Amino acid sequence: MKLAMIGFGQAGGKILDRFLEHDEQTGSNVVRAAVAVNTAKADLMGLEHVPQENRVLIGQSRVKGHGVGADNELGAEIAEEDIDEIQGAIDSIPVHEVDAFLIITGLGGGTGSGGSPVMARHIKRIYTEPVYGLGVLPAGDEGGIYTLNAARSFRTLVREVDNLLVFDNDAWRKSGESMQGGYRQINDEIVTRFGILFGAGEVEQGGEVAESVVDSSEIINTLAGGGVSTVGYAAEDVSDEKQSSGLLSRFTGGDEQSSLDSASTTNRITSLVRKAALGRLTLPCKIENGAERALLVTAGPSQFLNRKGIERGRKWLEEQTGSMEVRGGDYPVEDSNNVAAVVLLSGVTDVPRIKELQQIAIEARENIDDIRGESEQNLQDLVEDDDDELEPLF
Ligand code: GDP
Structure with a gap:
């Protein structure tokens, strides 16, 4: 199956990079086009296989190349504002040669978490090819904000793509490993599975095995109908x-x-x-x-x-x-x-992990609201004198 892959945010970019490496190593030629989008310049520079001209830095006027700091609402706003810049890179994709788009992203961060649903909606409006998402859920120990981001992005992205393929970092992390080393291994696991799946539809049909070889239309039909x-x-x-x-x-x-x-x-x-x-x-x-x-x-x-x-x-x-x-x-x-x-x-529906993620996200949202409310009060108590005898200058 020939895919146009878009890596959104840091995780998305790194996984895309690994897909390209896998393609080179195996000669499977699944990735027909690769575009990496980010608000952080350093993340784009760290990529090794995505062509330079297909690395798109967005939000420069807002965040000056420094990323959105896990603010996925800002990530979504920036993607919306700079959609023309992203489209500029997609214009170079030979879309008639691809069977589908795949948007890869870490759901717990900011840039990809907020930007990928915007991107999906945009591509779906323009092209007739199916648009799939590959969304990575954060590990449980990453903290409340990542869980909250992931739960909100998951809900939005499922609605915007033709199917959301999910990978859960929590089920795959190994304790006692550095994050970077751990991600390298996790990304290998991702690429092995999805590489075989998408590579399967790319085999030249011919000879006696022809009828039993998987065709890309079988992958598309299995994913059709949407969901997770x-x-x-x-x-x-x-x-x-x-x-x-x-x-x-x-x-x-x-x-x-x-x-x-x-x-x-x-x-x-x-x-x-x-x-x-x-x-x-x-x-x-x-x-x-x-x-x-x-x-x-x-x-x-x-x-x-x-x-x-x-x-x-x-x-x-x-x-x-x-x-x-x-x-x-x-x-x-x-x-x-x-x-x-x-x-x-x-189209899986019995997924306890998603229910758990949503529950933790709701608790995190309540805690964040409580802490914000409290800290406003605490600051007021600190800055103002007890009987309000000191008036501000203006
Ligand atoms: P963004 O750049 O703002 O979109 O955010 P990131 O992509 O840095 O992080 C989002 C989430 O992706 C994190 O919370 C992690 O769960 C996950 N993540 C980051 N890097 C990797 C990676 O290389 N592989 C995998 N599997 N997950 C990652």
Whole structure:
């Protein structure tokens, strides 16, 4: 699937940068255009792979390149004011060559949290291609303001995009790690999952596997209908088997597929599908009767991707999610040493983490209001004398 990716804010920019690196490393060519937007000059300068001419600094007259300091209302205002500058960069995107837009952002900050819904609304008004969001939720220990920002941005962004794919930092952080080191690893996890998902729709169709290869329209149809999505992933190293099946087939003159035990290939795939769906999702949620649509992608060397395994995995997903719309297919990656299953669950509704986030956000809002009220009173008590005998100069 060919995407025009827009990284909004610091997290958005860094994840976009990592997607570009992944594209270069794997040759998957998913990112057809990359634009990074920020109010902080230093964040844009820190990017390594986004072309210089596609880095857009907005809000210069308001914040002078220093960012919005987690004020997402200001982030939204600036995006609205400087939308023409952003559009200038989007104008250079060959939109006829892309299947969809993907706006990537950290929901807890300021620039991306406020700006990405504005951006989504703008793009949707102009283009007919679907506009998806990839929104990152803050970790629980980041504090009340980040949670409040995320809850408000989440609510707004879901409404503006055709589907919001969510990644929850809280479910993925490891204790005892530096933030930077931690983010590098987290961003790798993000790019691995979404890279396989979007890369799947990019395989040239041809040869005998053609009908089972995932097409970008299957990704689009799974995401159609809107709402919130989560992704599961599981992989297994098959390098030893790959080597021995290659040797055996050369020895016997048969093909590599026939030299593999088809029962174990099938079982491997069905168990990978279960692990992917029941393991850690990008947004943890209850899948039982809780997803409207799903897509199963199995990736790896084609001799390991067997039709029966995918069919069984698909059926199992249907039973688990209660969805009648479960699509499935292959993503052959011949030089890979892994067989992987990626499960996209779209239109999920049973998500305790979002309810928890909203609750904490409401409490944070109340605390902030209380503290503001109190500090105004405290300042007044400090500055004015008790009986108001000293009058100000003017
Ligand atoms: P902005 O620049 O004002 O849009 O805000 P940031 O992007 O710096 O931060 C928003 C949120 O994104 C933070 O609260 C973190 O939860 C998250 N975040 C920041 N950097 C990264 C990153 O590199 N990876 C991930 N996964 N999350 C990040």
